[in-house]
Amino acid sequence: MRLRLRQRRTAPDEPGLHGPVRVDPRTKNLTKRLRPGDVAVIDHLDIDRISAEALIACRPRAVLNAARSTSGRYPNLGPDIIVQAGITLVDDLGPDVLALTEGREVRILDGGVYDGDQLVAEGVVQDEATVAAAMEEARAGLAVQLESFAANTMDYLRRERELLLDGVGVPDIETVVDGRQALIVVRGYHYKEDLAALRPYIKEYRPVLIGVDGGADAILEAGHRPELIVGDMDSVSDRALTSGAEIVVHAYRDGRAPGVERVEKLGVKHVVFPATGTSEDVAMLLADDKGAELIVALGTHATLVEFLDKGRSGMASTFLTRLRVGSKLIDAKGVSRLYRQRISSWQLGLLVIAGLFALGVALASTVAGQTMFGLFGAWTDDVLSSVRVFFGGSA
Structure with a gap:
């Protein structure tokens, strides 16, 4: 039920932060319409890194979380x-903060959220000290999560043994993968930087470009075109889905595939891949099963904290999928940080000048070079003479 609040709008001269609210329990959905200066209202237990980076990219004035940003x-x-x-x-x-009306001006002061004079909700303002303290406490709970992670891993292995070991259930696709390298792009950590760093690799090897949901848009934004799009289709644009790429809809094990309805409305041909794991797992298994000689993973999850940061117990499937793919898999994570060009522009300029000087000296030592310099000198004299005559005549 929505709160019945006074209709007086917050005056700009009242103390505190002011801004129009944008409300959505799902951070991923909210960032699609969040604008600079807005106040983001979310319900996100344990805010992960990708969600945080998406929020700050929108430059909101504040983030109001109905849940605890760090649960411990x-x-x-x-x-x-x-x-x-x-x-x-x-x-x-x-939950009261989620009842705020979209677009309504609110005021934030000392952890309180006000609509006019009405206190809607009150929480805890986080700063560097409180966040650091929460992180220290949370590290103590990591052992419990590790045990849970291991249990989920064994459970997934029991349920998906045939898929992992024998490839049972992998659909047929039209895209030719056999004998080629595959680049799987997920909108994860540092995906933009790493995708830019891999531009020479893409140009030279022309791998099969596989976008996992929003990863397909990342491929398009980088100036390439995806050949395959894999996912549940909840975070990929219509532009990507209609780009000509082959669509593989990730479905639940019981056959339910919410993404099918969307692609059918767009009139896009597709196949369905039922699997328990995540969409990035499905993409890796598909590329491996279809004969990719090398799989380069970009933006995917690789560490325990990243698995937990994703907020799904099913992330254990990624661990087993990586074991299944084995030596074919190369992680592109951090390529942009591992290698950076260390030659500055002025150093490059001096190098070019030195090269031209060396070329001039070499040419001057040959008969043909001396003839060329002589002709160039004569042409220069003619040009200068013409210029002098022109300006002399004008005077």
Whole structure:
């Protein structure tokens, strides 16, 4: 039920932060319409790194979280990213804050959220000290999460043994993968930087470009075209789906595939891949089963904290999928940080000048070079004489 609040709008001269609210329990959906200066209202337990980076890219004035940004289960990375960006983060506001009317001006003061004079909800303002303290406490709970992760891994192995070991259930596709390299792009950590760093690799080897949901849009934004799009189709644009790529809809094990309805409305041909794991797992298994000689993973999850940061117990499937793919898999994560060009522009300029000087000296030592320099000198004299005559005549 929506709160019945006074209709007086918050005056700009009242103390605190002011801004129009954008409300959505799902951070991924909210960032699609969040604008600079807005106040983001979410319900996100344990804000992960990717969600935090998506929020700060929208440059909101504040982030109001109905849930706890750090529950203590594990040291999640999102709250620190938001605070370090200078964005006000108010935690544990409760469900009342989600009842705010979209677009309505609110005021935030000392952890309280006001609509006019009405206090809507009250939470905890996070800063560097509180976030650091929460991280320290959360590290103590990591052992419990590790045990849970291991249990989920064994459970997934029992349920998907035939798929992992024998490839049972992998659909047929039209895209030729056999004998080629495959680049799987997920909108994960540092995906933009790593995708830019791999541009020479893409140009030379022309791998099969596989976009996992929004990863297909990342491929398009980088100036390439995906050949395959794999996922549940909840975060990929219509532009990507109609780009000519072959569509593989990730479905639940019981056959339900919410993404099918969307692609059918667009009139796009597709196949369905039922699997328990994540969409990035499905993409890896598909590329491996269809004969890719090498699989380069970009933006995917690789560490325990990243698995937990994703917020799904099913991330254990990624661990087993990586074991299944084995030596074919190369992780592109951090390529842009591992290698950076160390030659500055002025150094490059001096190198070019030195090269031209050396070329001039070499030419001057040959008969043909001396003749060329003589002709160039004569041409220069003619040009200068013409210029002098022109300006002399004008005077």
